[in-house]
Amino acid sequence: MLGALVACALSGSWRSHPPKLEVSEEDVDAVAPLLLASGAAGLAWWRIRSSDLPPWPAVAELRDAYRLYTLHAALHEQDIRCVVDALRADGIDPVLIKGWAIARLYPEPGLRPYGDLDFVVSDRQRQRALGVIQSLQLNYPVDLDHRSEETGKLDADDLIEDLELVRLGDTDVRVPILEDHLKLLCLHLFRHGAITPPWLCDIALVIENYGPALDWDRVLGRDPWQAGCVVAAIRLAGDLLGAAPNQRFAQAEIPLPKWLKDTTLREWGTPLGTRAGGPQVPFGSLLGRPGKLIAGLRERWPNPISATMDLGARFDGRSRLPLQLRSFFRRGRRLVTGAFATRA
DSSP, rough: HHHHHHHHHHHTTTTOOOOOOOOHHHHHHHHHHHHHHHTTTTHHHHHHHTTTOOOOHHHHHHHHHHHHHHHHHHHHHHHHHEEEEHHEEEEHHOHHHSSSSHHHTTTTTTSOOOOSEEEEEOOOHHHHHHHHTTTSOOOOOOOOOHHHHHHOOOOOGGGGEEEEEETTTEEEEEEEHHHHHHHHHHHHHHHHHTOOOHHHHHHHHHHHHHHSSSHHHHHOOOOOHHHHHHHHHHHHHHHHOOOOOOHHHTTTTOOHHHHHHHHHHHHHHGGGGGGGSSSSGGGGTTTTTTTHHHHHHTTTTTOOHHHHTTTTOSSSOOOOOHHHHHHHHHHHHHHHHHHHHHHO
């Protein structure tokens, strides 16, 4: 299974001294396109560079991607400073989540690419913030829209006492404390169906490098369902990527359900452009075109993980099919209603 090869290539890849990678040229050829498409090429190269693999063409592709990620990281940092300084000049103090806030924890800047800059601002300041950002000439897009299911808290004012200031060049950037960030990473991973391997590497890095010092009561919080999501994500990082388990979860009595690991590996082994939940055309453009409509609905079929999150279900051993059906029809109803409202 290609997903298992991806997991093998990334096992321990977040460490300063990752384990050597022993694979055949055929395996590297097979897995390289998936690593490149998912943004995991730099992490795979980090393992390969300390191994004794010959300079196969696919290895060179991964190395070049790592170099490109390093250049992109410098541009991202420039944009982050630009956004933070411009917003502060207008009286807005944003909070940076995901992206650089996690990438900075890796041994090298070229290991963890990210596509946009994710900020949280106060609801009452959002429109002003959008105006400021639109006036800037940035290298990458800025996202101010984050669902409460992922962040737990949307309003930056609520986060003021739960932040740390991190120095980036000559700018101080506000980011969530690691306890809150780890929870956010776990919920984000599952909310999006665990489709991207680096998201699980982020979790592995945090629990290995910072786990003993974390306030785990804060990480788990008071919501039993969110706590179950966090525990499942942490144990998934151990099962698939070999992350050293936190002692609190090392002796868990109930094993992870097989469907959770199988779904994650299946997603990792499927090219982004061909999987359900991948890039999609607007649903409204499919109405009145039966053939395209059926294909569009198939693309929107939720995988077992995202369906579990949609319905607030537990990560247990029960069949996911009923949840997928309910999630599919719930999403479909919203899509159809929204499409007709747009066309009216």
